[in-house]
Amino acid sequence: MSAPQITLIARLTTSALDARRGVVRLHPEVLDALGLRQWDAVRLIGARTTVALAGAGQDAPGIALLDDVTLSNVGLTDGAEVVIAPVQVPAARSITVTGSALVSSSVSPETLRLALAGKVLTAGDAVSLLPHYLTPGSAATAVRSRLAVAIGASWTTELLTVTATDPPGPVAPHPSTVVGWRDGPRTGDAPMQPQTPTPAQVVPAPAVADLVGAQDAARRLAEWFELTFHRPDLLRSLGASTRLGVAVHGPEGVGKATIVHAVARDVGAQVVELAAPSVAAVQPEVASQQVHDAVAAASKWQPSVLLITDIEALLPATAPPPLATVVLDALAGALDRTAVVVTTAHPESVDPRLRAPELIDRELSLGLPDARTRTELLRVLLAAVPLATDVDLAAVSERTPGFVAADLVALRREAAVRAALRHSCATGTTPELVVMHQDLIGALDTVRPISMSTSNTVSTGGLTLDDVGDMTQTKQALTEAVLWPLRYPDSF
Structure with a gap:
């Protein structure tokens, strides 16, 4: 006996919950006529054949509401006829997909498999990375967090193409399904061997005396380093631990890592730096290996500092992944051999377990520089730059509220570009190659303070x-x- 089928009018759904998730909404009478239960798989036949999940809808019985991706997969436009029939969907042994260069290089096969969980697919289909909203909340939250860290906010709009399935035809991803990128890694593949971090630095750290606006924080960090590295006997004789774990927090670009490098150099310690967002973007097993390699690299040097920047990427406060426990254990073991310093611009977004006693139990806070501090920062940053006599650094600093050190570095670069363009376009007598006041003021039209766009320091007044x-x-x-x-x- 052949499977029942029905011809309906395809309409593009307006539901944001269904968008790009491979869903077709059918009237309950249609579901009953086809012998379907909620979220059974159905075959859709139009200009091409695809599959989707059938949910109950409230439109007329003759209407099928398709999300945008499904409407494209079946090759129809809004208002066309579509044939719908039940379909048996076996568990996939393997699924191969392709996507943009950004997605295929940033999203691990394991994360990809989790994003496809709960959907039904066939070769040639487009599929989004949006997890099916019926997936249990904790798993869906973990997938969203991984994707956001890997490729940013654009993950919600990325579309992949299913290039092959085994067995052929409609399939459903399962935990045992081998999922991978075409000509790329697949679940179950041996991870690439990560490079061992080294203490080498491309840009020399500034002198501690040049840390304008951060002298108090630098002095306190230097005192902690001095006691831990050079006078541990004093701590032991007083019954105190020699372990040193410090969290440095402040707005983006304020110079948190720079302070650590400068103070460490001043006390003769090597720094091994690990960027948490880069580690969090790779497969968990690779990320774990990178963390352990960084600990091992720091332990080879005495004294040494293990610096982990933007720690919230590895240790998020909400729905921390299993990797978070591995990282915490690695840091706890590292503190017996090296000092550990972590930085964050969002301390409220960091797993509170990190602040446990004898772990990262000390804290330094850096704030936005005021006008006077910005003037001194400009003076240090422009010390080697030929300036015209009309340059008024105090006037420039008054025009830069919310700017941090990184913003002022960008301002210096943009002002230099403007001066170079003015010099190269000059006719007649070649003007003196200097940065003028108008170059610095003009650069403000281009440079935007990152601290105001990435921090939570803007007050709403409680309204x-x-x-x-x-x-x-x-x-x-x-x-x-x-x-x-x-x-x-x-x-x-």
């Missing part, structure tokens, strides 16, 4: 929409247009 009287329709429109995309990014 909410509820404090605004009347304007009910306006507040609802703002909520739907602004707040919902921020709160539910996957649905948009």
Whole structure:
């Protein structure tokens, strides 16, 4: 007996929850007529044949609501006829996909398999990385976190293409399915051997005396390094531990890692640096190996500092992955042989287990520089730059609220570019090659302070929409247009 099938009118769904997730919404009467239960797989026949998950909808019985990706996969446009029939979907032995260079190089096969879990696929289909929203919350949250770290916010809009499946035809990814990139790594492959970090530095650390605005923090860190590295006997005689774990937090670009490098050089310690976002973006087993290799590299030097930047990428406060426990154990073991310093611009987003006693139990805080500090920073940064006599650093600093050291470095570079262009375009007498006041002021049109766009230091005054009287329709429109995309990014 042949399987039942029905012809319906395909419509593009307006539901943000279904968008790009491989879902077709059918009237409950249609589900019953086809002998389907909620979220069974169905075959869709149009200009080409594809598969999707069938959910209950509230539209007329003659309407099938398809998400944008499914409508494209079946090769139809809004309002065309589509034939729908039940289909048996076996567990896939293997699935091969292809995608953009960014995704294929940044997303591990294991993360890819988790993102495809709960979906049904066939060769030639486009598929998004959005996890099916029926997936258990903790798993879906972990997948979203991994993808966000690996490729940023664009992960919600990336589309992949299924190039091959085994067995051929419609399949469903399972935990045992081998998933991989075409001509790339697959789940179960041996991980690439990571390079062992070394203490070499490309850019020399500045002198401690040049750490404008951070002298207090540098002095305290130097005292801790001095006691731990050179006078541990004093600590032991007083019954104190010689382990040193420090968290340095402050806005992006304020110079957290620079302070560590400068102070470590001043006390004669080697620094092995590990960028947490880069480690978190690779497969868990590779990430674990990189962390252990960094600990081993730091342990070869005495004295030494293991510096991990942007630690929240490896140890997130919400839904920490299994790798977080591995990292915590590695750091706990490292503290017997080396000092450990971690940096973050978002201390509230760091796993609280990191601050346990005898782990990372000391803290240094760096704030945004004020106008006077910015003037001194400009003076240090422009010390080797030929300046015109009209340059007023105090006036420039007044025009740079919210700028941190990294922003002022960018300002210096942009001002130099403007001076070079002015010099190269000069006609007649060649002007003196100097940076003028107008170059620095003009550079402000291009350089944007990163601290204001990436930190949470902007105050809202504690006001909410509820404090605004009347304007009910306006507040609802703002909520739907602004707040919902921020709160539910996957649905948009």
